[in-house]
Amino acid sequence: xxxxxxPQEAQDRSATWCxxxxxxxxxxxxxxxxxxxxxxxxxxxxQYGAVAAVADGHGHHRHFRSARGSRLAVAVACQAxxxxxxxxxxxxxxxxxxxxxxQVLVPAIAGRWRTAVSQDLxxxxxxxxxxxxxxxxDEPVIAYGSTLLLAVAWRHWLVxxxxxxxxxxxxxxxxxxxxxxxxxxxxxxxxxxxxxxxRAENAFRIAVVxxxxxxxxxxxLATDGYGNAQLADPxxxxxxxxxxxxxxxxxxxxxxxxxxxxxxxxxSSEGSADDTTIALLLAPAGTGSRPATEKSTVPxxxxxxxxxxxxxxxxxxxxxxxxxxxxxxxxRDATIAPPALxxxxxxxxRRRAAGFAVAALVAVAAVVGVAIWLLSPAAxxxxxxxxxxxxxxxxxxxxxxxxxxxTGTHRQVTVPTSGLPKGEKIEVQGDGFVFVLVGSKLxxxxxxxxxxxxTTAARWPALTSVTGSTPRLCRAGGDVVVDAAASAGxxxxxxxxxxxxxAKDPPVVAGRQNRAGPLCPGGVAR
Amino acid sequence: MPGGGVARRPLHxxxxxxxxxxxxxxxxxxxxxxxxxxxxxxxxxxxxxxQAQLLIRILAFATVPRWHVADPTPVTDLSGRWxxxxxVHHGLTNMGPAFRTVAEVLGPDRLxxxxxxxxxxxxxxxxxxxxxxxxxxxxxxxxxxxxGRSSLRLAVAIGRDANSEPLNRFRTSDAxxxxxxxxxxxxxxxxxxxIAVSRMSEVGADRGALAxxxxxxxxxxxxxxxxxxxx
Numbered sequence: 001x002x003x004x005x006x007p008q009e010a011q012d013r014s015a016t017w018c019x020x021x022x023x024x025x026x027x028x029x030x031x032x033x034x035x036x037x038x039x040x041x042x043x044x045x046x047q048y049g050a051v052a053a054v055a056d057g058h059g060h061h062r063h064f065r066s067a068r069g070s071r072l073a074v075a076v077a078c079q080a081x082x083x084x085x086x087x088x089x090x091x092x093x094x095x096x097x098x099x100x101x102x103q104v105l106v107p108a109i110a111g112r113w114r115t116a117v118s119q120d121l122x123x124x125x126x127x128x129x130x131x132x133x134x135x136x137x138d139e140p141v142i143a144y145g146s147t148l149l150l151a152v153a154w155r156h157w158l159v160x161x162x163x164x165x166x167x168x169x170x171x172x173x174x175x176x177x178x179x180x181x182x183x184x185x186x187x188x189x190x191x192x193x194x195x196x197x198x199r200a201e202n203a204f205r206i207a208v209v210x211x212x213x214x215x216x217x218x219x220x221l222a223t224d225g226y227g228n229a230q231l232a233d234p235x236x237x238x239x240x241x242x243x244x245x246x247x248x249x250x251x252x253x254x255x256x257x258x259x260x261x262x263x264x265x266x267x268s269s270e271g272s273a274d275d276t277t278i279a280l281l282l283a284p285a286g287t288g289s290r291p292a293t294e295k296s297t298v299p300x301x302x303x304x305x306x307x308x309x310x311x312x313x314x315x316x317x318x319x320x321x322x323x324x325x326x327x328x329x330x331x332r333d334a335t336i337a338p339p340a341l342x343x344x345x346x347x348x349x350r351r352r353a354a355g356f357a358v359a360a361l362v363a364v365a366a367v368v369g370v371a372i373w374l375l376s377p378a379a380x381x382x383x384x385x386x387x388x389x390x391x392x393x394x395x396x397x398x399x400x401x402x403x404x405x406x407t408g409t410h411r412q413v414t415v416p417t418s419g420l421p422k423g424e425k426i427e428v429q430g431d432g433f434v435f436v437l438v439g440s441k442l443x444x445x446x447x448x449x450x451x452x453x454x455t456t457a458a459r460w461p462a463l464t465s466v467t468g469s470t471p472r473l474c475r476a477g478g479d480v481v482v483d484a485a486a487s488a489g490x491x492x493x494x495x496x497x498x499x500x501x502x503a504k505d506p507p508v509v510a511g512r513q514n515r516a517g518p519l520c521p522g523g524v525a526r
Numbered sequence: 527m528p529g530g531g532v533a534r535r536p537l538h539x540x541x542x543x544x545x546x547x548x549x550x551x552x553x554x555x556x557x558x559x560x561x562x563x564x565x566x567x568x569x570x571x572x573x574x575x576x577q578a579q580l581l582i583r584i585l586a587f588a589t590v591p592r593w594h595v596a597d598p599t600p601v602t603d604l605s606g607r608w609x610x611x612x613x614v615h616h617g618l619t620n621m622g623p624a625f626r627t628v629a630e631v632l633g634p635d636r637l638x639x640x641x642x643x644x645x646x647x648x649x650x651x652x653x654x655x656x657x658x659x660x661x662x663x664x665x666x667x668x669x670x671x672x673x674g675r676s677s678l679r680l681a682v683a684i685g686r687d688a689n690s691e692p693l694n695r696f697r698t699s700d701a702x703x704x705x706x707x708x709x710x711x712x713x714x715x716x717x718x719x720x721i722a723v724s725r726m727s728e729v730g731a732d733r734g735a736l737a738x739x740x741x742x743x744x745x746x747x748x749x750x751x752x753x754x755x756x757x
Contacts, residue, residue: 027576191676228640229532242528262527269576271532272640 016284017050017153018252019043022259023277024267026225034059037146038223038277039070041078045085049154052279053077056166056223058145058194059274064133068120069113069144073195076112080105081152081159088154094208101159101206109148109161110201117144145196149221153281158209158219163200164192165224169236170209171217171247177240178216180207192224211283217247219281226263226278229271247282255280537578537642538598539568539723540628543611544650544684545586546619553651553684556709558610560716565605567717571724572601578642580724583631587624588617618655621648621692622664629664632673644677645723649716651684654692661692678726682706682715701726 019042029036037057044050055073057066084105091097121140134143147164160168162181170178182205186193193203209216220239232238247255259278267276543557561584572580581598585591594611595604630636632644654661668674679698683689683705693703701722704715 031576228535230529230640231531231533232529233638233640235529239529242530246528258527265527265532268532270534272535273576 017044017048018282019050019052019279020252020256020259020282021052021054021277021279022263023275024225024260024263026267026272026274026276027269028273029059029275035067036275037067037070038225038275039067039074039146040277040279041074042279042281043078045082045154049085049152050281051078051081051085051150051152052219052221052281053081053148053150054166054221054223054277054279055149056147056164056225056275056277058147058192061133062135062138063143063145063196064130065120065143066145069117069146069195070148072116072120072144073109073113073146073148076116077109077148077150077161080108080112081150083108084152084159085154088152088157088159094157094210097157097159097208098206101161101208102204105159106161106201106204106206109150110195110204113148113195113200114141117141120144139196141196143196145194147192147223148195149223151219151221151279151281153211153219153283156210156212158211158216160207160209160219161204162206163204164194167220167222167224167227167236169220169222169239170214171220171240171243173215173217173244175241175244177236178209178214179236180209181205182207216283217244218283221279221281223275223277225272225274225276226266228274229266229276252282255282534579535577535640535642536598536638537580537724538632538637538644539580539582540631540644540646541582541584542624542628542646542648542650543584543586543594544588544619544648544652545611545613546588546617546652546655547613547615548619548652549613550615552709553712554611554613556712557649557684557716560713561611562605562608563713564716564720565601565608567720568601568724569605571721575724584611585624585627586611586614587620587627588614589620591620591624591627593627619650619652620656620660621650621654621696622656622660622662625661625664625668625696629668629671629674632668632671632677634672637673641673644673645726646677646679647716647719647723648679648681648693648696649684650681650693651688653688653690665696678723680704680719680723682712682719684712 021040021042023036023038023040025036028034037059038055039057040052040054042050042052053074055070055077057063057068057070059066063069084101087100087104088097091100117140126134126140126143130143134140147166148162149164149166149168150161151168152159158170158180160181162168165187168179168181170180172178184193184203184205186203194200197203220243227235230239250258259280263276263278266272267274541561543561545554549557568580568582572578580601582595582601582604583598584594586594594609628646637644656664677698678701679696680701681693681697681703683693683703686705686707689703689705697703704719706712706715
């Protein structure tokens with residue numbers, strides 16, 4: 001019997017992927033006034049999977065806009081990953097998916113990142129001070145240099161792509177570690193490959209794992225601030241063993257509380273002192289309610305490496321993984337990704353009938369769940385990621401780690417600006433868009449259309465008249481409200497992430513809960 | 527947290543001390559005094575910075591190399607149990623075998639993956655006396671490992687004559703050979719070198735600017751090996 005084999009119970013179990021993430025500014029960055037140059041994005045994809053990306057903007061002064069570069073990287077990566085899931089069902093073998101990732105996904109990420117960088121630069125050219133930091137002969141894109149680690153879990157496939165350093169560790173049910181992404185001899189721990197290098201797509205490493213043969217409890221993506229802090233060498237096996245023991249014993253809320261602590265420990269002067277970012281994808285079988293024991297159903301030596309042949313699950317077996325309802329998740333220190341990103345357009349129609357059945361179950365579950373939730377003493381600190389059509393909460397936690405989650409057919413995120421220090425830079429980042437507020441100046445960008453505009457606070461109300469594909473931002477009292485209901489091409493699946501980038505030391509607004517409520521009436525475009 | 531404990535990243539600092547016969551007398555005394563004088567500066571740097579734990583080794587080389595401090599030793603421990611290095615009677619200045627010995631401990635199976643780029647400080651009072659090709663072979667071995675190639679390499683020449691072409695081939699491009707014109711200069715140059723080693727080893731350090739500031743050299747921005755940047 002193989003302890004790492006997929007348990008039959010897990011395959012039959014109704015559940016969904018969950019995504020957690022946390023980031024912490026490195027102690028060395030705090031000491032010299034550098035921002036957190038890492039970025040992360042993660043969200044579930046409907047009921048069938050999840051997408052997560054982390055990126056590490058290079059710390060060298062030559063890459064003086066790397067914090068922007070990493071944010072652009074996770075944005076375009078998640079967008080391209082979502083598009084990949086539209087095509088994944090066409091493939092039957094890991095090799096085909098790997099080819100698709102190599103030929104379509106990776107070029108899309110690399111190309112869009114460069115385009116996004118160009119747009120950012122056009123909107124905000126280098127200042128004289130920044131020009132002075134450029135090395136002789138450097139292309140502008142060098143300033144934005146960043147790594148990128150991406151994971152796409154979709155049905156029984158796990159697609160991984162990575163450029164540069166950092167770690168992707170799969171946690172198998174028996175506690176062993178799965179390191180599917182091939183190593184890169186060019187990474188010697190002191191230099192890294194980067195999105196900003198010429199022909200970056202060639203430097204990506206790709207892996208595809210068939211989860212029906214190689215069960216995983218979780219997948220962790222981490223920037224190198226995590227691995228560089230680990231005393232154990234190598235550390236992945238120890239990490240995997242520990243996490244496999246922790247997962248059955250704890251629920252998502254506990255993990256959400258822990259993740260920032262782990263990142264913080266690594267980012268401290270007791271660890272790597274570097275920015276540390278973790279994204280944790282929890283498989284349906286990886287949540288706390290799952291039994292800790294497993295039964296073997298596949299051959300023992302089935303670890304799937306990137307080039308291994310794979311078996312394909314019959315279509316019927318895929319439907320067995322449909323979840324009953326989105327998982328409730330308190331959002332405190334860690335960012336809990338919004339559940340249920342809408343399926344791509346074509347697939348949505350095909351699944352409408354199944355959706356009604358699921359929706360009925362969800363409705364019943366939601367009524368019971370909401371009743372329990374409302375009676376719970378902890379309800380005040382729970383993000384409303386549980387029920388469809390509910391507005392979203394965002395929680396500013398520490399520094400530039402912001403929690404936001406949303407669900408349903410529209411989502412709103414409210415940022416109370418009144419309590420923030422003057423001059424604070426606020427970014428509201430979403431599924432392809434970002435709003436940036438500095439003082440009274442507001443700018444926003446749509447990465448998929450690469451539109452970029454800037455306005456001032458006095459003109460904000462004009463934004464509410466924007467219709468069609470533009471996420472809306474409006475002001476209500478001292479708050480900024482983002483209504484991403486009409487985000488381009490994804491009317492039912494927008495998400496938002498809040499980010500506060502302090503100019504100096506990050507203000508700690510831990511535990512602060514943003515108000516939820518339809519401050520943009522109805523959540524529909526006016 | 528899963529995975530066990532955390533720790534600072536190791537910074538391996540290897541001192542290659544010339545113990546050939548020509549170092550006999552005042553030079554050797556000055557070298558030992560200088561090495562001991564480096565330690566408080568390194569201790570202070572380790573205390574003040576946030577990134578690294580400094581681990582020191584000392585290789586005494588003459589006709590053949592031998593480790594004076596073989597294991598990576600925390601700088602505070604080394605300070606507490608210092609032993610002077612000693613010259614080798616009639617010993618030659620064979621640098622090639624010394625480079626190969628250093629290369630052995632910087633191999634990928636010997637160095638932690640999370641270690642910062644190592645630093646190597648070569649102190650000598652003369653030209654290499656290797657048989658033909660010996661110096662080149664040793665240096666090529668050192669530069670053949672990723673850690674050796676990316677290491678920060680500084681050299682202190684005791685006496686103008688020691689500032690030779692071979693030392694220029696050893697040193698990192700952004701770190702010039704420091705020349706101690708007199709016995710009294712040895713302490714100053716080694717302390718300067720130790721400060722440069724520590725500051726320039728920090729992640730994200732502007733090595734060119736630090737070299738200009740600490741070593742008083744002209745350095746093109748971006749000309750040196752860049753840490754945490756693209757290949």
